[in-house]
Amino acid sequence: MTRKRPTTKTSAPPILDPRQGDIEDDASSTKRRSMLSLLGSLLVEISLPKLIFAWILLMVVPGLLLGVAPLVLTSWLGLVADKITSAFIGIWSALLFIGVIAFGWYGWRSLFRMVEKNFWALNSIVVEPGYAAAREILRHLVEKLFAKHANEATRAKLRAVSAAVAGVIVSALALLVLWWIWPSAHLFGQASEVRSWRDLVPVALANSITLIAGYFAVAALIWGLADATMAEPRSLKTFHTGKTKGRKWRIVHLSDIHLVAERYGFRVESGRSGARGNDRVRRLFDQLEAIDAKAPLDTILITGDMTDAGISTEWVEFFDILAHHPSLAARVLIIPGNHDLNIIDRANPARMDLPTSPDRRLRQIRTLSAMNVVQGPRVRTVDLDSDGLGATLAESLAPHVDEIKRFADVARPLFSTTLQDLWAKSFPMVVPPDQDDGLGIILLNSNADTHFSFTNALGMVSAAQVHGIEIARQTYPKACWIIALHHHVIEYPWAAKKLSERIGTALINGNWFIRSLKPLVGRSVLMHGHRHIDWIGECAGLPIVSAPSPVMEATNDMPTAFYIHTLAIGDGGRLQLLPPERIVVEGEAG
Known part of the structure; x- marks a missing residue:
C-alpha cells in the first residue's frame, strides 16, 4: 500500500531574510555608523604590537636614517678637510685621501637617495596630511559658523582666509617643536663626537625632528599662502552649445562600481544603505550596449574602485561582466x-x-594584471629617463610575468624592489591621440601608500607622474587630453555636512597638482570619482568632472545614474565640453 505524502501549506517566509543582510553588514559602513563609532571600534580591535612595529618601520627607522645623514656628511667633510690641511701627505695618506674623495663622489648619490626617500616618506605620512587636516578642520568650522547659507563667492573668500590662517597656525606649532628639540639636535657635528650607539639614536631622532619641523614651519606658510591665492573652484553651469568643427568623442564616465564577491553582498562603506550584489552594474552594461547600438561610444572610462576590497574574487566578477560585453570591453x-x-x-x-x-603588493599586482587584460596593448607607459613615451603596458609587463606569478603564489621574493618599481613606472599610462591634434587620455594612480584601512582614502599625485604628463604634452603639443585620476583634486564649492567628508578624501597635494597643469588649460579636462556624487565645475581654468557611483548612494529599489560626456575640439585647438547626457539606472521592483 502506497503511503500518501502529507500535504502542507506553503512555508512561511523566514523571519530574517538573509538576502536583506543585517547589522553585521554595517560593521565598516560610514553611512550607517558615525566616524566616532568607527574610531571606538578601531581602538578596541587594534593590535598594539602591530601598531608599534608599524610605527617603528614607517616613522622611527626613516627618522633615524634621516637624522644620521647630516652626521655622515659632516664627518666626511671633516675628514676631507683634515687631509687637505695636513702638512705631510705621504703615499698612503694620499691614497687614503683619494679613496675618501672617491667614496664621497660615488656614495653621495646613494646618501642623497636615502635622505630623499626617507624625507618624503615622513612627509607623506605626517607633514602634508597634518597641514591638510588642519586646513580642512578650520574651513569646516568657519563654514559652520559664518557661511552656512553663503553663496559660492563668499564661501570662496572664507576658504582662502582659512587656508592662510591654517598655514600660520601650523607653522607656529612647527616652530614651537623646533625650539623644544633644538638643544638635543646635533646637525653639524661629526659622528665620532657621539660617545656611543646608545647616544646616537636620540641624537639621530632629534636631528630628524629638527629637519622635519624646520621644513614644516616654512612649507606650511608657503602652502597656506598658495592655497589662499589659488583660484577657488566653481560649479560649471554653462556648456558649449554652438556648432562644433571636426570630430566629437562620446565618453562614458563610470566610477566606484565597487563589485562584491557575493551574490547578495553589501559594500564596505554603504552597508545596507547601498545596493546589494552586482546586478545593477550588469544592467548598466546592458544599457550601454543599447546606447552604443544607437550612437556609438568612443571610450568607457572607469575612474577607480572597480572592486570593493581588491580581492581576487571581486576581480573575477569584473571580468565576468566584461566578458558578456566584448565589444564594450x-x-x-x-x-x-x-x-x-x-x-x-x-x-x-x-x-x-x-x-x-x-598583501599590499598582492593588491597592486592584481590591479596591474587587470589593467593589462583590459587595456595592456592600448596604453603606453612613460620613459622618464628618455623623456618620451615608452613601451605599451603589455610589453613592459612581459619580462616580469614569471616573477609576478611567483609572488602571487608564494609571496617571494618578499624584499625585492622589482615589482614595486614596476608598479611606480607603470604610471602615468597614456592613450595617444589618433592624430597629432586629436584627443588623448592620461591615466594616473592617485592613491597614497597606506597600511591602515581607516586611512585608506588618502590621495596624492607624485611628481614623477606630473613629469609624465608634461612628457605626453610635449610629445603631442597640439593634442587635447582627458586626465583621469581617482581622487577629487579639490573640495567642492559647497558646505560639507560632516567633517568626515573633507578629511582624508581629496588629494593632499591637489592645489599643487592643479597649478602644475597650467600649460594644459583650455586643452584638458580632469575626470575623477571617489566622492560618489556628480559635480561638474572648473578651477583655475581646468574643467573638472566628478562621476557618481551607481551603487553606493542608493538601495536596490532606488534609481541611480551615470553620465555620457561629449567632447569636441574647437577653434584654436581648445577642448569643448558639450552638455552631458544623464543616463538613469532604474531600481529593482520589490
Whole structure:
C-alpha cells in the first residue's frame, strides 16, 4: 500500500531574510555608523604590537636614517678637510685621501637617495596630511559658523582666509617643536663626537625632528599662502552649445562600481544603505550596449574602485561582466582606486598591513594584471629617463610575468624592489591621440601608500607622474587630453555636512597638482570619482568632472545614474565640453 505524502501549506517566509543582510553588514559602513563609532571600534580591535612595529618601520627607522645623514656628511667633510690641511701627505695618506674623495663622489648619490626617500616618506605620512587636516578642520568650522547659507563667492573668500590662517597656525606649532628639540639636535657635528650607539639614536631622532619641523614651519606658510591665492573652484553651469568643427568623442564616465564577491553582498562603506550584489552594474552594461547600438561610444572610462576590497574574487566578477560585453570591453579603460589597493580587511577597519606584509603588493599586482587584460596593448607607459613615451603596458609587463606569478603564489621574493618599481613606472599610462591634434587620455594612480584601512582614502599625485604628463604634452603639443585620476583634486564649492567628508578624501597635494597643469588649460579636462556624487565645475581654468557611483548612494529599489560626456575640439585647438547626457539606472521592483 502506497503511503500518501502529507500535504502542507506553503512555508512561511523566514523571519530574517538573509538576502536583506543585517547589522553585521554595517560593521565598516560610514553611512550607517558615525566616524566616532568607527574610531571606538578601531581602538578596541587594534593590535598594539602591530601598531608599534608599524610605527617603528614607517616613522622611527626613516627618522633615524634621516637624522644620521647630516652626521655622515659632516664627518666626511671633516675628514676631507683634515687631509687637505695636513702638512705631510705621504703615499698612503694620499691614497687614503683619494679613496675618501672617491667614496664621497660615488656614495653621495646613494646618501642623497636615502635622505630623499626617507624625507618624503615622513612627509607623506605626517607633514602634508597634518597641514591638510588642519586646513580642512578650520574651513569646516568657519563654514559652520559664518557661511552656512553663503553663496559660492563668499564661501570662496572664507576658504582662502582659512587656508592662510591654517598655514600660520601650523607653522607656529612647527616652530614651537623646533625650539623644544633644538638643544638635543646635533646637525653639524661629526659622528665620532657621539660617545656611543646608545647616544646616537636620540641624537639621530632629534636631528630628524629638527629637519622635519624646520621644513614644516616654512612649507606650511608657503602652502597656506598658495592655497589662499589659488583660484577657488566653481560649479560649471554653462556648456558649449554652438556648432562644433571636426570630430566629437562620446565618453562614458563610470566610477566606484565597487563589485562584491557575493551574490547578495553589501559594500564596505554603504552597508545596507547601498545596493546589494552586482546586478545593477550588469544592467548598466546592458544599457550601454543599447546606447552604443544607437550612437556609438568612443571610450568607457572607469575612474577607480572597480572592486570593493581588491580581492581576487571581486576581480573575477569584473571580468565576468566584461566578458558578456566584448565589444564594450575593447573600449574600457580603468585606473586604480583606493578600494582596489588600500582596503586591508573588509570587516575590520582596525586591521593593519605591516610594511613587511606582501598583501599590499598582492593588491597592486592584481590591479596591474587587470589593467593589462583590459587595456595592456592600448596604453603606453612613460620613459622618464628618455623623456618620451615608452613601451605599451603589455610589453613592459612581459619580462616580469614569471616573477609576478611567483609572488602571487608564494609571496617571494618578499624584499625585492622589482615589482614595486614596476608598479611606480607603470604610471602615468597614456592613450595617444589618433592624430597629432586629436584627443588623448592620461591615466594616473592617485592613491597614497597606506597600511591602515581607516586611512585608506588618502590621495596624492607624485611628481614623477606630473613629469609624465608634461612628457605626453610635449610629445603631442597640439593634442587635447582627458586626465583621469581617482581622487577629487579639490573640495567642492559647497558646505560639507560632516567633517568626515573633507578629511582624508581629496588629494593632499591637489592645489599643487592643479597649478602644475597650467600649460594644459583650455586643452584638458580632469575626470575623477571617489566622492560618489556628480559635480561638474572648473578651477583655475581646468574643467573638472566628478562621476557618481551607481551603487553606493542608493538601495536596490532606488534609481541611480551615470553620465555620457561629449567632447569636441574647437577653434584654436581648445577642448569643448558639450552638455552631458544623464543616463538613469532604474531600481529593482520589490
